Amino acid sequence: MKRILLFVAGMAAGIAAIVAVAATTGWPVSFDAGSDHAETAHNPGNTHGHDDGPRRIVLTDRQIRDAGITLAQAKGGALRRHFLAPGSLIPDADHIARVSVRVLATVAELRKKLGDTVEQGEIVAVIESRDVAEAKSEYLAARVTNELRQTLFNRAKALVESRTVSENEFLRTQLTANEAQIKLDGARQKLFALGLSESEITDLPNQPPESLRKQFLRSPISGRVSERRVDLGGLIGREGQESELFVIVNLDNIWVDLAVSPEDIASVREGVPISIRGIGIEGEAVANIIFVSPLLDRETRNARVIASLPNPEHRWKPGTFVTAEVPLGDQPSKVIVPRKALQTVTGAPTLFVREAEGFEARQVRTGRQDDDDVEIVSGLAPGEIYAVANTFTLRAELEKGEAEHGH
Numbered sequence: 001m002k003r004i005l006l007f008v009a010g011m012a013a014g015i016a017a018i019v020a021v022a023a024t025t026g027w028p029v030s031f032d033a034g035s036d037h038a039e040t041a042h043n044p045g046n047t048h049g050h051d052d053g054p055r056r057i058v059l060t061d062r063q064i065r066d067a068g069i070t071l072a073q074a075k076g077g078a079l080r081r082h083f084l085a086p087g088s089l090i091p092d093a094d095h096i097a098r099v100s101v102r103v104l105a106t107v108a109e110l111r112k113k114l115g116d117t118v119e120q121g122e123i124v125a126v127i128e129s130r131d132v133a134e135a136k137s138e139y140l141a142a143r144v145t146n147e148l149r150q151t152l153f154n155r156a157k158a159l160v161e162s163r164t165v166s167e168n169e170f171l172r173t174q175l176t177a178n179e180a181q182i183k184l185d186g187a188r189q190k191l192f193a194l195g196l197s198e199s200e201i202t203d204l205p206n207q208p209p210e211s212l213r214k215q216f217l218r219s220p221i222s223g224r225v226s227e228r229r230v231d232l233g234g235l236i237g238r239e240g241q242e243s244e245l246f247v248i249v250n251l252d253n254i255w256v257d258l259a260v261s262p263e264d265i266a267s268v269r270e271g272v273p274i275s276i277r278g279i280g281i282e283g284e285a286v287a288n289i290i291f292v293s294p295l296l297d298r299e300t301r302n303a304r305v306i307a308s309l310p311n312p313e314h315r316w317k318p319g320t321f322v323t324a325e326v327p328l329g330d331q332p333s334k335v336i337v338p339r340k341a342l343q344t345v346t347g348a349p350t351l352f353v354r355e356a357e358g359f360e361a362r363q364v365r366t367g368r369q370d371d372d373d374v375e376i377v378s379g380l381a382p383g384e385i386y387a388v389a390n391t392f393t394l395r396a397e398l399e400k401g402e403a404e405h406g407h
Helices: 002-025 061-066 130-161 167-194 198-202 391-406
Strands: 055-058 071-073 075-077 082-091 096-100 105-110 123-128 214-218 223-228 244-249 253-260 273-278 285-296 303-310 321-327 333-338 343-345 348-355 358-363 365-369 373-378 385-387
Touching: 055 391, 082 303, 123 244, 130 167, 167 198, 253 321, 273 303, 343 391, 348 391, 358 391
Parallel strands: none
Antiparallel strands: 055 358, 071 385, 075 333, 082 253, 082 321, 096 244, 105 123, 123 214, 223 244, 253 303, 273 285, 273 321, 285 303, 333 373, 343 348, 348 358, 348 385, 365 373
């Protein structure tokens, strides 16, 4: 009789506890005295489960919506694992040009200042040089000589056919015509080597003699003048003296110079996009790896990695220190879930899997992970529906129910 009274008292205390939970959560709860756990069909908001069976939380669709619990279907994908690498921004080597001279000369004009914008082919300076004057005069003389020799050769060719000129005389005329053509071609190539353009060479016969000593220096690319190394009237081109007048830089595209440790370099691949964040620059940008050095630096023992970064607004400046997020190559996973979907219950990672009348708290085994997602090795099959957001409320309700049943 005493045992029966104690049993009835314990049942009454359990019912009172569940009613208190229902009052705080707003979820109606009922209890079946013929069972040691809450009913599943008509008692949403309860947790139950046998010691050796699955643990469940009973909720209606409306209660799930009210609690802000969102659902997702289990599926595979690739994790986005990465490592961070320090580096700095440098000018793109393919977008740097130097305006230089190849002869001893004097700076006659400087048409651009430091920081000025220039277009490809635009004249940036004018120099005066005796070597240039001699090369132009040589070309003009060779041009006149060649025209005369070619005229004589054409006449001799017509006369030899009529047997007015001997064959030997014709051959001598042909030889001198070929020599004149070779000298003209050589003088022309010399002007090209000095930096004259095709149009400038073609226009030489129309230029006044006093302009022969002048040479116009043009920008090889479009960009901005980043350095001016000479002054007006300065002597340039002699050994030991400056031969460069300007450095032109185009910042529409720049390079990210990274230092990657030996442990990570094996995972870096050319053509892979990386995320760049710079000190003092808001937001991030995407660059593409274009070079992975096969050698390690002797002093730092790091490998050099170069990425190309589009910079149309010139927001990224060379010299800026940056941090790159470099992805690691990973094999696809059969099931991955957001990190926020996982909860730790009784010391084990747990997912709340959707059932007809609520959720099953199911322990899973995890594998690799990144900042956002976790690989599920076992415990969740592709296609199953699980809770993603606000899963902490499910864990809290599960723990409450188990605590109450533990008494």
